[in-house]
Amino acid sequence: MTTPRNRPATAAETGSTAETGDTATPEVPRLRVFRDAVAAEWMKLRTLRSTYAFVAGGAAATLLGMLILFLLVRAFDQATTAEQANYETADPTVVVMPFVEFFLGSIGAMLVTSEFTTGAIGPGLLAVPQRRLLLGAKATVAGAVGLCGGLLFALLSFAGARLLLGDRPAPLSPWQSWTDAMPTVLCAALVVAVTGTVALGLGAVLRSTASTLLTLGGLVLVAPVFAHFLPTAWQLRFGSVLLPNLTPQLAGSDHPYLLTRGGAVAVAVAYVVVALGAGALSFDRRDAS
Numbered sequence: 623m624t625t626p627r628n629r630p631a632t633a634a635e636t637g638s639t640a641e642t643g644d645t646a647t648p649e650v651p652r653l654r655v656f657r658d659a660v661a662a663e664w665m666k667l668r669t670l671r672s673t674y675a676f677v678a679g680g681a682a683a684t685l686l687g688m689l690i691l692f693l694l695v696r697a698f699d700q701a702t703t704a705e706q707a708n709y710e711t712a713d714p715t716v717v718v719m720p721f722v723e724f725f726l727g728s729i730g731a732m733l734v735t736s737e738f739t740t741g742a743i744g745p746g747l748l749a750v751p752q753r754r755l756l757l758g759a760k761a762t763v764a765g766a767v768g769l770c771g772g773l774l775f776a777l778l779s780f781a782g783a784r785l786l787l788g789d790r791p792a793p794l795s796p797w798q799s800w801t802d803a804m805p806t807v808l809c810a811a812l813v814v815a816v817t818g819t820v821a822l823g824l825g826a827v828l829r830s831t832a833s834t835l836l837t838l839g840g841l842v843l844v845a846p847v848f849a850h851f852l853p854t855a856w857q858l859r860f861g862s863v864l865l866p867n868l869t870p871q872l873a874g875s876d877h878p879y880l881l882t883r884g885g886a887v888a889v890a891v892a893y894v895v896v897a898l899g900a901g902a903l904s905f906d907r908r909d910a911s
Contacts, residue, residue, distance in 0.1 A: 652752075652755065655750060655752070655755060656755055656758065656759055659749075659750050659755065659756055659759035660759045660762050660763060662749070662750075662759075663733060663759050663760050663762075663763045664763050666733070667729070667733060667763060667767070670732060670736060672728075672729075672732050672736070673729055673732070676725045676726065676728045676729050676732075677725070677726075677729075677771065679721070679724075679725035680721070680722045680725040680726055680771060680775050681775070683718055683721035683722055683725065683775075684718050684722070684775050684778050684779055684782075686718075686721075687714050687717045687718035687721075687779060687782075688714070688779070688782040688783075688786065690717055691712055691714055691717075691782070691783055691786050691787075692786055694709075694712055694794075695712070695786050695787065695790070695794070698790065698794050706794070707793070709793055709794050710793065711792075711793055711794065711795075711796040711876075712783065712787060712794050712795065712796065713783075713796045713806070714779040714780065714782065714783040715776060715779060715780075715806055715807075715810045715869060718775065718776075718779045719772075719775070719776065719779070719810045719813070719814070719866065719869065720842050720843055720846065720866040721843070722771070722772060722775045722776075722814060723772075723813065723814050723817040723842045723865060723866060724817075724838060724839055724842050724843055726767060726768050726771045726772060726775075726814050726817070726818055727768065727814070727817040727818050727820065727821040727838050727842065728821065728835055728838065729764070729767055729768075729771075729818065730760075730761075730763075730764030730765075730767065730768060730817075730818035730819060730820075730821040730822040730825070731821040731822060731824060731825040731831065731834045731835060731838060732825075732831065733760045733763060733764055733822055733825070734757075734760055734822055734825040734826050734829075734901075735825040735828070735829060735830060735831040735834050736831065738829040738830075739830075739831060753902075753905050753906055754902050754905070754906065756905075757822075757826060757898070757901060757902055757905050760822055761819050761822050761823075761898055764818040764819050764821065764822040765815045765816075765818055765819045766815075767818060768811075768814040768815035768816070768817060768818030768819070769811055769812065769814065769815035770811075771814065772810060772811035772812070772813070772814025772815060773807070773808070773811035775814075776806075776807040776808075776810040776811050776814075777807055780803050780806075780807050784797075784800065784803075796875075805873040805874065805875065806869065806870065806873045806875055808873075809868075809869050809870075809872035809873040810869045812872065812890070813865060813866070813868050813869050813872070813890070816865065816868075816890050816893055816894055817838075817842060817865055819894050819897065819898060820838075820841075820865070820893050820894065820897040821834065821838050821897075822897070822898070822901065823894075823896075823897030823898045823899075823900055823901035824837055824838060824897060824901070825901070826900075826901030826902070826904055826905050827900050827901055827904045841864075841865060842864075842865050842866055845860075845864050846861065846864050846866050846867065849861040849864065858878060858879060858880050859880065861879060862879040862880040862881045863881070863889050865893065867879055868881075868886050868889060868890055871883065871885070871886035872886045872887065872890070
């Protein structure tokens with residue numbers, strides 16, 4: 623179609639959507655971008671072979687915990703009445719869940735460190751240029767995986783413990799009924815979710831898979847062991863704020879630690895805020911390569 627010489631072509635005639643020389647682009651709502659980013663991160667997670675390896679590690683830790691509990695029950699049955707009174711509570715979450723926190727937390731770390739290692743972070747930022755929104759999507763997936771996976775392994779540990787313990791009395795049996803264990807199971811899953819988001823924040827800061835996993839292992843596996851070698855007063859002060867020891871404090875069960883339930887919630891929130899805050903700051907200010 624031609625237009626008269628003295629009249630400029632309209633937008634309808636040229637097929638252009640330009641206004642004042644600029645191309646108008648539809649603005650996608652941030653909620654939709656976030657939702658699509660979460661879906662993309664979940665898809666990436668399913669394609670990582672390391673995801674299945676870490677889940678298998680959590681399953682292996684659960685089976686190992688059941689084996690240790692089985693041996694403990696056998697020793698308890700062969701002990702005298704006086705010796706049985708000195709046995710500690712056979713709570714499987716004490717042995718199993720720190721390893722579950724490490725393995726499932728490592729999945730959260732891999733969500734970001736694997737992209738820095740392979741260079742896939744560049745295309746990811748092209749698709750979602752808002753860096754904090756992208757990190758938030760990764761944190762959502764890491765927390766969800768930790769919560770669901772932690773709940774699964776905590777339930778398996780508890781069910782196995784109930785079958786092995788049977789009707790054996792306290793102090794060996796930590797629960798009188800199935801319902802008594804539910805606060806501990808739920809809080810253990812919550813701590814795994816917190817660990818996953820903390821691992822993601824560490825990964826955004828360190829950008830190295832090896833460094834992040836080493837730091838995470840020190841936080842959830844080495845530090846609680848180190849705390850036992852401190853003087854009693856410092857052992858309780860230091861041990862009370864460690865991630866694996868938050869579970870009994872959040873659940874309000876019998877424990878030697880110093881935090882109230884509200885204090886344990888505050889510490890868990892502080893872990894997430896500090897780790898993700900540091901990760902977001904590093905992600906914003908440092909080059910993606």
